[in-house]
Amino acid sequence: MKKVMKTLTVAAVAATAMVSANAAMAEGERYILVSHAPDSDSWWNTIKNGLALGGEQMGVSVEYRNPPTGDLADMARIIEQAAASAPDGIITTLADFDVLSGPIRNAVDSGIEVIIINSGTPEQAREVGALMYVGQPEYDAGFAAGQRAAGDGVSSFLCVNHYIAQPASTERCQGFADGLGVELGNQMIDSGQDPSEIQNRVMAYLNANPDTDAVLTLGPTSADPTIMALDQMGLAGDIYFGTFDLGGDIVQAIRDGVIEWGIDQQPFLQAYLPVVVLTNYHRFGVLPGNNINSGPGFVTADALDLVADLAGEYR
Amino acid sequence: MSNTGATVDERIKETSKLRKALIRPELGAIVGTVAVFAFFIVFAGDSGMFNPQGVLNWSTVSAQFMIIAVGACMLMIAGEFDLSVGSMIGFAGMSIAIMSVTLGWPVWVAILLTFALCIAIGALNGIIVVRTGLPSFIVTLAFLFILRGFTIFFPQLIERRTIIGGISEAAAGDWLAPLFGGKVGGAFFVWLGDLGVIEVFSRGTRAGQPVVDGIPMLIIWALGLVIVAHIILTRTQFGNWIFAAGGDAQAARYVGVPVNRVKIQMFMFTAFCACVFATCQVIEFGSAGADRGLLKEFEAIIAVVIGGALLTGGYGSVVGAALGALIFGVVQQGLFFAGVESSLFRVFLGVILLFAVILNTYIRRIITGER
Numbered sequence: 001m002k003k004v005m006k007t008l009t010v011a012a013v014a015a016t017a018m019v020s021a022n023a024a025m026a027e028g029e030r031y032i033l034v035s036h037a038p039d040s041d042s043w044w045n046t047i048k049n050g051l052a053l054g055g056e057q058m059g060v061s062v063e064y065r066n067p068p069t070g071d072l073a074d075m076a077r078i079i080e081q082a083a084a085s086a087p088d089g090i091i092t093t094l095a096d097f098d099v100l101s102g103p104i105r106n107a108v109d110s111g112i113e114v115i116i117i118n119s120g121t122p123e124q125a126r127e128v129g130a131l132m133y134v135g136q137p138e139y140d141a142g143f144a145a146g147q148r149a150a151g152d153g154v155s156s157f158l159c160v161n162h163y164i165a166q167p168a169s170t171e172r173c174q175g176f177a178d179g180l181g182v183e184l185g186n187q188m189i190d191s192g193q194d195p196s197e198i199q200n201r202v203m204a205y206l207n208a209n210p211d212t213d214a215v216l217t218l219g220p221t222s223a224d225p226t227i228m229a230l231d232q233m234g235l236a237g238d239i240y241f242g243t244f245d246l247g248g249d250i251v252q253a254i255r256d257g258v259i260e261w262g263i264d265q266q267p268f269l270q271a272y273l274p275v276v277v278l279t280n281y282h283r284f285g286v287l288p289g290n291n292i293n294s295g296p297g298f299v300t301a302d303a304l305d306l307v308a309d310l311a312g313e314y315r
Numbered sequence: 316m317s318n319t320g321a322t323v324d325e326r327i328k329e330t331s332k333l334r335k336a337l338i339r340p341e342l343g344a345i346v347g348t349v350a351v352f353a354f355f356i357v358f359a360g361d362s363g364m365f366n367p368q369g370v371l372n373w374s375t376v377s378a379q380f381m382i383i384a385v386g387a388c389m390l391m392i393a394g395e396f397d398l399s400v401g402s403m404i405g406f407a408g409m410s411i412a413i414m415s416v417t418l419g420w421p422v423w424v425a426i427l428l429t430f431a432l433c434i435a436i437g438a439l440n441g442i443i444v445v446r447t448g449l450p451s452f453i454v455t456l457a458f459l460f461i462l463r464g465f466t467i468f469f470p471q472l473i474e475r476r477t478i479i480g481g482i483s484e485a486a487a488g489d490w491l492a493p494l495f496g497g498k499v500g501g502a503f504f505v506w507l508g509d510l511g512v513i514e515v516f517s518r519g520t521r522a523g524q525p526v527v528d529g530i531p532m533l534i535i536w537a538l539g540l541v542i543v544a545h546i547i548l549t550r551t552q553f554g555n556w557i558f559a560a561g562g563d564a565q566a567a568r569y570v571g572v573p574v575n576r577v578k579i580q581m582f583m584f585t586a587f588c589a590c591v592f593a594t595c596q597v598i599e600f601g602s603a604g605a606d607r608g609l610l611k612e613f614e615a616i617i618a619v620v621i622g623g624a625l626l627t628g629g630y631g632s633v634v635g636a637a638l639g640a641l642i643f644g645v646v647q648q649g650l651f652f653a654g655v656e657s658s659l660f661r662v663f664l665g666v667i668l669l670f671a672v673i674l675n676t677y678i679r680r681i682i683t684g685e686r
Binding site: 035039069072073084085096105108128164165166184 | 473
């Protein structure tokens with residue numbers, strides 16, 4: 001049955017995709033994960049895989065939804081809509097409290113269990129009535145990274161922000177600056193999402209500010225082009241380079257000594273655990289007594305092999 | 316003309332009433348609307364798409380498209396494009412947020428000043444287009460970047476953030492804000508909730524209240540703009556000028572139509588519509604973000620084209636654009652309800668849009684006999 005469904009989905013014709021989704025609904029609880037990520041952000045693939053695996057292992061039906069352009073107002077509509085389709089639970093990011101708290105609150109009040117993941121804070125999660133928060137506190141993670149870099153002798157840096165409209169991105173840069181004990185000032189650039197633009201902006205900044213000690217990127221979207229920029233400028237391995245999140249190229253760069261460390265917030269857990277928690281809550285009424293911190297963990301050149309195998313898929 | 320009375324003018328070809336009723340730009344959109352609803356009733360009828368929450372959801376999304384589509388439609392009939400609509404939405408929202416939250420001005424002042432600012436930028440767009448004779452495509456593309464850049468720069472500079480919240484608190488008790496972010500018919504929905512016609516919240520501080528507590532002003536604005544624009548376009552001299560300016564600008568000038576003025580005014584109207592969209596959004600959500608309105612300009616243009624307007628100008632209808640917006644909104648939200656894998660969403664959207672436009676053009680050609 002599963003195989004047949006898979007073939008049908010692969011065929012991916014309008015009607016068949018819908019039929020298979022509807023058929024899955026009948027099997028068990030139904031959970032919807034809503035993210036704030038635009039389609040272009042490859043990092044969320046791990047979330048999708050974690051979600052799918054969680055759904056498969058627990059025998060529940062799961063769906064992934066996101067605003068195609070990353071517009072948070074559109075995301076609010078998606079949450080409203082997810083609630084209107086009456087699932088058993090909604091797993092969502094809380095990228096902007098003002099915009100999303102209303103729709104999330106409404107979902108909670110109409111009897112849908114909600115778990116906040118990835119963005120937002122534990123306090124905000126409690127305020128909207130969510131069961132729990134699963135994620136990595138962004139500012140704290142940035143701060144920890146900043147302290148680590150300060151210990152390695154860094155005193156100035158470039159923060160390559162590829163998603164500047166998202167407050168959490170800015171908090172990472174701010175945390176890093178505070179951890180270093182320096183002003184953020186003009187050290188954060190809005191790189192945009194396009195790889196060649198990011199590469200060129202990083203090169204332009206480093207040419208204009210040759211005494212920059214370190215580069216901080218906020219995910220594969222900005223890290224991969226930055227690696228290429230450093231290669232071209234002959235700075236790879238020379239400049240202190242740290243990044244948030246992991247991906248295939250990042251892992252390779254850590255192995256090559258280009259990147260000092262990657263901060264793994266373990267997104268797999270952010271999608272997988274809520275499915276497990278919600279399913280067990282609905283079936284047996286059991287619930288962990290606290291929020292779950294999925295990160296930060298620093299990934300360095302030591303013990304990299306397992307990470308390398310699974311980077312971009314489950315890591 | 317005055318002495319024709321009952322006599323038939325032999326120079327005018329006779330057209331049957333039925334044919335006359337069919338030769339309308341919005342016909343394709345009407346057919347499309349029926350087809351789209353039929354499709355989703357079959358495939359998503361029991362998914363919650365047609366319960367009160369679901370209806371409100373796609374109505375709101377459609378109303379958003381409608382507001383910007385009306386402006387884009389009028390402008391496109393006048394023969395021009397505005398690609399800065401999406402950036403204007405972000406810019407206007409940020410402008411209201413900065414004035415009301417950061418500067419602490421009353422919200423009504425912020426809203427009125429923002430409207431003035433947006434309409435002025437719209438006029439600037441128009442003046443540059445008519446003075447330089449450059450394609451509006453290029454001029455407004457420049458403003459797409461300029462406005463988006465400012466929308467990111469100013470809050471970064473002033474607040475060190477790209478999202479400014481706290482507008483809800485600032486707007487509490489304001490006289491103008493409810494006109495954009497309020498809801499009407501609350502009592503009616505409470506009554507429906509009491510009757511059990513619509514569901515009520517089962518828990519929380521609002522337990523017992525209906526899940527749908529009113530019709531957002533956004534929808535009222537959309538309908539109001541559609542009606543007003545439709546009347547202006549089809550019942551007034553100014554409406555004829557708009558068609559003339561887009562159909563053949565030079566010919567229109569020869570017969571005395573102030574083409575430049577009409578075009579500039581249409582740019583201002585488009586900016587006004589974008590500002591209405593932004594204000595409703597900011598007041599409803601209580602925050603303005605630098606990413607608001609991304610790609611909305613294309614969504615507006617797509618809705619207008621589904622609605623039967625020609626990209627070359629001089630032909631189109633506001634009602635058609637409104638139906639185009641409805642189709643767009645229903646398709647976009649309906650695909651989620653139908654449980655379509657979300658990465659395929661764009662594929663479906665593209666296919667359905669292409670299908671709608673081809674159908675539209677085909678029907679129009681058959682009926683009007685144009686080549």
